[in-house]
Amino acid sequence: MKSGFRTVSGKVAAILAVGMLLSACSTFQKESFTLTGVITDQGRECVTFRSDDGTLYALANKASRFRPGDKVRVTGHGALMTTCSEAETLIVDKIVLLGAAAK
Known part of the structure; x- marks a missing residue:
């Protein structure tokens, strides 16, 4: 026993x-930071986001309602472990729509 x-x-x-x-x-x-940019269609597992400086990020959460072409402001921090393999992953604390994609 x-x-x-x-x-x-x-x-x-x-x-x-x-x-x-x-x-x-x-x-x-x-350590949080805030970036602006556009949601892209480059992700398979996670939503992807290209910041205004050209860097591609995978967004680990809170971004599923956004569509490619949406202009957004993302506040978050880097992820150590993730299932997203597209790019460096951000854990999203807050995401705000700045402009919707053209239809």
């Missing part, structure tokens, strides 16, 4: 340790 308890408590400890490491990592990446 003790070996079963040790296995379970070891797994719980490992899960907690990973959670703490990930939260610590995201804390270091929390």
Whole structure:
């Protein structure tokens, strides 16, 4: 019985340790910045955004209602881990529509 308890408590400890490491990592990446640019159609897994300086970003959340060609202002921070593989990924804190795409 003790070996079963040790296995379970070891797994719980490992899960907690990973959670703490990930939260610590995201804390270091929390420096927010704001960019303006246009939503693009270059993403397969995530919505993509080309900033006014020409840099392509993948937007990890809060951007699914926007369409290619929409002019937006994005406030967010860099992601350490993501499923987006198109470009550097931003975790979006706030996204504001500045102008809708022409139909």
